Amino acid sequence: xxxxxxxxxxxxxxxxxxxxxxxxxxxxxxxxxxxxxxxxxxxxxxxxxxxxxxxxxxxxxxxxxxxxxxxxxxxxxxxxxxxxxxxxxxxxxxxxxxxxxxxxxxxxxxxxxxxxxxxxxxxxxxxxxxxxxxxxxxxxxxxxxxxxxxxxxxxxxxxxxxxxxxxxxxxxxxxxxxxxxxxxxxxxxxxxxxxxxxxxxxxxxxxxxxxxxxxxxxxxxxxxxxxxxxxxxxxxxxxxxxxxxxxxxxxxxxxxxxxxxxxxxxxxxxxxxxxxxxxxxxxxxxxxxxxxxxxxxxxxxxxxxxxxxxxxxxxxxxxx
Amino acid sequence: xxxxxxxxxxxxxxxxxxxxxxxxxxxxxxxxxxxxxxxxxxxxxxxxxxxxxxxxxxxxxxxxxxxxxxxxxxxxxxxxxxxxxxxxxxxxxxxxxxxxxxxxxxxxxxxxxxxxxxxxxxxxxxxxxxxxxxxxxxxxxxxxxxxxxxxxxxxxxxxxxxxxxxxxxxxxxxxxxxxxxxxxxxxxxxxxxxxxxxxxxxxxxxxxxxxxxxxxxxxxxxxxxxxxxxxxxxxxxxxxxxxxxxxxxxxxxxxxxxxxx
Amino acid sequence: xxxxxxxxxxxxxxxxxxxxxxxxxxxxxxxxxxxxxxxxxxxxxxxxxxxxxxxxxxxxxxxxxxxxxxxxxxxxxxxxxxxxxxxxxxxxxxxxxxxxxxxxxxxxxxxxxxxxxxxxxxxxxxxxxxxxxxxxxxxxxxxxxxxxxxxxxxxxxxxxxxxxxxxxxxxxxxxxxxxxxxxxxxxxxxxxxxxxxxxxxxxxxxxxxxxxxxxxxxxxxxxxxxxxxxxxxxxxxxxxxxxxxxxxxxxxxxxxxxxxxxxxxxxxxxxxxxxxxxxxxxxxxxxxxxxxxxxxxxxxxxxxxxxxxxxxxxxxxxxxxxxxxxxxxxxxxxxxxxxxxxxxxxxxxxxxxxxxxxxxxxxxxxxxxxxxxxxxxxxxxxxxxxxxxxxxxxxxxxxxxxxxxxxxxxxxxxxxxx
Ligand SMILES: Nc1ncnc2c1ncn2[C@@H]1O[C@H](COP(=O)(O)OP(=O)(O)OP(=O)(O)O)[C@@H](O)[C@H]1O
Ligand SMILES: [Mg+2]
Numbered sequence: 001x002x003x004x005x006x007x008x009x010x011x012x013x014x015x016x017x018x019x020x021x022x023x024x025x026x027x028x029x030x031x032x033x034x035x036x037x038x039x040x041x042x043x044x045x046x047x048x049x050x051x052x053x054x055x056x057x058x059x060x061x062x063x064x065x066x067x068x069x070x071x072x073x074x075x076x077x078x079x080x081x082x083x084x085x086x087x088x089x090x091x092x093x094x095x096x097x098x099x100x101x102x103x104x105x106x107x108x109x110x111x112x113x114x115x116x117x118x119x120x121x122x123x124x125x126x127x128x129x130x131x132x133x134x135x136x137x138x139x140x141x142x143x144x145x146x147x148x149x150x151x152x153x154x155x156x157x158x159x160x161x162x163x164x165x166x167x168x169x170x171x172x173x174x175x176x177x178x179x180x181x182x183x184x185x186x187x188x189x190x191x192x193x194x195x196x197x198x199x200x201x202x203x204x205x206x207x208x209x210x211x212x213x214x215x216x217x218x219x220x221x222x223x224x225x226x227x228x229x230x231x232x233x234x235x236x237x238x239x240x241x242x243x244x245x246x247x248x249x250x251x252x253x254x255x256x257x258x259x260x261x262x263x264x265x266x267x268x269x270x271x272x273x274x275x276x277x278x279x280x281x282x283x284x285x286x287x288x289x290x291x292x293x294x295x296x297x298x299x300x301x302x303x304x305x306x307x308x309x310x311x312x313x314x315x316x317x318x319x320x
Numbered sequence: 321x322x323x324x325x326x327x328x329x330x331x332x333x334x335x336x337x338x339x340x341x342x343x344x345x346x347x348x349x350x351x352x353x354x355x356x357x358x359x360x361x362x363x364x365x366x367x368x369x370x371x372x373x374x375x376x377x378x379x380x381x382x383x384x385x386x387x388x389x390x391x392x393x394x395x396x397x398x399x400x401x402x403x404x405x406x407x408x409x410x411x412x413x414x415x416x417x418x419x420x421x422x423x424x425x426x427x428x429x430x431x432x433x434x435x436x437x438x439x440x441x442x443x444x445x446x447x448x449x450x451x452x453x454x455x456x457x458x459x460x461x462x463x464x465x466x467x468x469x470x471x472x473x474x475x476x477x478x479x480x481x482x483x484x485x486x487x488x489x490x491x492x493x494x495x496x497x498x499x500x501x502x503x504x505x506x507x508x509x510x511x512x513x514x515x516x517x518x519x520x521x522x523x524x525x526x527x528x529x530x531x532x533x534x535x536x537x538x539x540x541x542x543x544x545x546x547x548x549x550x551x552x553x554x555x556x557x558x559x560x561x562x563x564x565x566x567x568x569x570x571x572x573x574x575x576x577x578x579x580x581x
Numbered sequence: 582x583x584x585x586x587x588x589x590x591x592x593x594x595x596x597x598x599x600x601x602x603x604x605x606x607x608x609x610x611x612x613x614x615x616x617x618x619x620x621x622x623x624x625x626x627x628x629x630x631x632x633x634x635x636x637x638x639x640x641x642x643x644x645x646x647x648x649x650x651x652x653x654x655x656x657x658x659x660x661x662x663x664x665x666x667x668x669x670x671x672x673x674x675x676x677x678x679x680x681x682x683x684x685x686x687x688x689x690x691x692x693x694x695x696x697x698x699x700x701x702x703x704x705x706x707x708x709x710x711x712x713x714x715x716x717x718x719x720x721x722x723x724x725x726x727x728x729x730x731x732x733x734x735x736x737x738x739x740x741x742x743x744x745x746x747x748x749x750x751x752x753x754x755x756x757x758x759x760x761x762x763x764x765x766x767x768x769x770x771x772x773x774x775x776x777x778x779x780x781x782x783x784x785x786x787x788x789x790x791x792x793x794x795x796x797x798x799x800x801x802x803x804x805x806x807x808x809x810x811x812x813x814x815x816x817x818x819x820x821x822x823x824x825x826x827x828x829x830x831x832x833x834x835x836x837x838x839x840x841x842x843x844x845x846x847x848x849x850x851x852x853x854x855x856x857x858x859x860x861x862x863x864x865x866x867x868x869x870x871x872x873x874x875x876x877x878x879x880x881x882x883x884x885x886x887x888x889x890x891x892x893x894x895x896x897x898x899x900x901x902x903x904x905x906x907x908x909x910x911x912x913x914x915x916x917x918x919x920x921x922x923x924x925x926x927x928x929x930x931x932x933x934x935x936x937x938x939x940x941x942x943x944x945x946x947x948x949x950x951x952x953x954x955x956x957x958x959x960x961x962x963x964x965x966x967x968x969x970x971x972x973x974x975x976x977x978x979x980x981x982x983x984x985x986x987x988x989x990x991x992x993x994x995x996x997x998x999x
Contacts, residue, residue: 378889380885380888380889383884383885383888385798385799385800408891408892408893409891410891411888411889411890411891411892412890412891413891415889415890415891416885416889417889418882418885418886418889420882422880422882422883422885422886423886424883424886424887424901425883425904425905434890434900435890435891435892438890438891438892438896438900439890439891482886485886485890486889486890489890489891
């Protein structure tokens with residue numbers, strides 16, 4: 001300590017001095033400004049993307065509906081989709097999208113919630129550390145692989161169980177079931193987040209009243225986490241509606257207005273994939289139709305996402 | 321602008337300073353002057369706005385979106401909240417040491433060199449590092465492994481490193497916000513000695529909860545408390561010896577004798 | 582009687598029994614429910630196992646191969662030992678003149694590499710055909726029966742065990758016969774596409790994350806709009822991005838994406854560049870959200886220390902925030918990339934070709950990609966294509982697993998440092 005002062009004296013001359021000026025006048029820092037402008041641009045790209053989607057889809061859809069033969073009403077209510085004879089009713093496509101999605105949700109929602117329940121209320125940390133990566137892998141499998149799985153495993157299985165005369169080679173049930181497996185990890189992880197966000201004190205209150213673990217989980221934790229789980233459910237629906245590859249591979253091609261899940265029927269996404277897979281020429285009704293359907297798809301899923309976010313935000317506010 | 325040869329007596333002066341977080345007024349009508357090359361302590365109960373005031377001196381409150389201030393903070397007679405003031409340059413002139421030691425996750429050497437280089441230092445970095453570490457009374461402990469991660473140092477050493485780091489950019493003033501609250505008594509004493517040493521060349525403003533520390537280490541003491549709206553107000557400001565022996569205000573006396581309630 | 586008195590059962594003993602019974606039933610229910618939860622969770626594991634087993638099962642097994650021409654009649658030595666002249670000789674003798682002329686359009690047969698010539702002899706003359714193929718499990722269980730059946734039905738055929746995922750599969754390109762088709766051009770296509778995706782999405786994504794976390798005031802309306810918008814974009818179906826890519830990159834920006842602007846003789850915008858940019862838009866929201874989280878995890882005390890020394894915002898970010906956040910950002914980027922590698926639908930829409938036999942030659946060439954190949958082969962009716970689809974799926978899954986292993990390593994290193 002004692003030598004500090006000496007050193008200070010000796011050295012300050014060699015090193016650098018205290019500031020010579022107290023001038024605080026703002027400096028111009030062009031690099032800072034340029035960088036900030038670039039970063040702002042990066043942030044705005046996402047807005048541009050959304051605008052791009054809305055404008056491009058809207059523009060082409062406008063051209064599509066601009067055809068005097070096609071009206072929005074007949075598009076939304078028509079039960080026949082046959083571009084060759086000028087029939088553009090989206091209901092057959094929408095119908096099979098809904099059927100496959102409902103099947104998927106019927107599989108994924110109960111399984112997902114039960115899995116979340118097990119992971120958050122019952123599983124030991126060790127068990128969680130094994131199960132969560134497995135769910136992550138399941139979530140990371142590309143959907144084209146799920147499509148392959150549907151066609152080479154699920155479809156033969158269904159045909160074996162229900163008889164190949166009853167089940168088409170391409171059918172909505174197979175696609176829907178496999179889609180359920182695909183969204184199961186999504187629903188379970190979102191639900192688990194919701195369950196574990198429920199404060200510990202609430203559980204302890206229930207235990208303190210003599211409730212069993214099940215009673216606590218079902219009657220206290222689950223209701224408290226309900227809006228989070230509803231948000232998970234909605235996101236799950238949105239994913240199912242937008243899923244393409246599984247239905248393109250396993251649900252069949254060709255619009256078909258049927259309620260029998262064992263029949264082949266093309267979904268909205270499947271139609272877009274099939275039509276754009278061929279050599280598509282611009283400005284044909286075919287080309288424009290994928291934009292009209294794409295716009296419908298975008299509106300449905302974007303709406304669902306916003307709804308889900310609104311619900312989960314409300315849920316988060318309760319516990320903050 | 322000032323001539324360095326005839327520096328004004330006060331390096332920092334506040335006039336009627338009010339600071340708000342959103343609608344909440346954290347401090348009310350603070351007027352203080354800080355003398356060159358003196359140590360001034362700010363004491364007061366928790367939540368009375370000591371840190372808030374200290375952070376107003378180098379505009380660290382800019383990073384709290386809800387914070388805004390009225391009144392004046394003068395640095396060599398320039399209002400630092402004036403739009404034409406460069407906050408970056410201001411912070412280079414008014415350094416800060418934080419309550420919790422916060423070294424960068426780099427080597428000891430780089431911790432010191434970085435700030436100086438960034439501020440335009442082009443001399444011999446090795447000399448600068450050695451000199452600054454000696455000033456901070458850390459040199460003997462770390463001279464053999466300057467390339468070691470700063471995070472591997474003890475809390476007290478980390479805090480002295482943070483002081484050294486602040487010294488390396490050659491500030492005029494050093495703000496210290498409870499620099500010893502995370503340290504043991506021996507490390508605390510080391511830092512107090514260091515402050516004394518530094519006060520030959522630097523103006524130091526320190527916030528502390530430790531009454532003995534204020535009494536031991538500072539030349540002036542300012543006592544803050546909260547009024548009925550929970551806004552911080554300044555009660556008394558005087559030479560340290562007077563504050564601790566003949567406080568003028570009953571509240572000051574209650575506080576320093578531990579009868580605060 | 583006091584109305585406030587709790588209801589009691591007839592006798593004390595009865596009451597105790599009833600209570601015990603009640604409690605017993607509650608516990609029983611709790612145990613039952615626990616096993617149900619456990620079983621459903623196990624289902625997820627079973628699903629994953631089934632999926633993998635299905636793919637592996639299809640990716641190897643016995644095949645019955647029938648050659649159109651017996652190689653022994655072409656030469657008394659194995660083909661691989663013949664030199665170029667001999668191989669070319671065999672081709673000239675066994676193929677029609679027209680075919681030889683087509684093959685020689687780019688140069689004399691003799692000038693081709695030996696392995697190319699062997700491939701040509703196999704594809705053009707020998708034409709091995711898988712007439713019967715079996716999955717792995719039947720192959721293991723019914724080995725002798727398969728051999729016996731083959732001997733009866735195809736007396737000239739050979740029964741061999743085939744790993745559909747083999748060296749030749751990796752270095753061959755697309756072909757019309759499944760036994761000669763490979764993933765080479767698809768792998769290269771995927772690789773180049775991902776490269777473009779990373780180069781575009783990484784700087785923009787990290788930039789946006791920095792902007793939102795370090796510059797934007799969280800109150801301002803435009804910034805809240807950007808944030809909400811990013812969150813919602815993350816949920817837009819991938820095929821919608823494909824449609825956007827088709828309209829924007831393939832069509833509107835055709836001069837750029839086809840390379841015409843750069844003097845490249847591109848015919849249309851259905852290029853690797855368009856696909857890579859589309860994919861970049863697709864992973865951008867995921868990348869931004871992950872990077873934001875990583876940046877948020879850098880302790881504020883570091884920023885304060887840096888600003889306290891008189892650093893500017895960008896100096897603080899560049900020297901302290903980004904280095905601290907980088908492992909997290911990289912992990913997030915890898916996860917986003919694994920998403921891009923497996924995405925199929927947008928590629929179909931922006932016009933990946935399914936039948937490409939040559940390697941992609943850069944950003945302006947037409948292309949195919951691994952998932953596109955899988956899709957294409959899956960939808961073919963001949964069973965042999967299902968086997969090579971399975972082999973391609975294995976390639977894809979192995980690539981994804983290795984990427985994720987890297988991500989986990991990064992994450993662990995990150996966790997240790999903090
Ligand atoms: N970022 C912030 N946002 C809103 N209010 C704040 C913020 N920081 C401080 N405050 C409030 O301002 C008042 C003064 O806080 P400050 O940290 O300045 O007190 P302090 O005197 O330093 O207390 P301590 O001795 O505990 O450090 C407190 O009521 C505190 O709650
Ligand atoms: Mg404080």
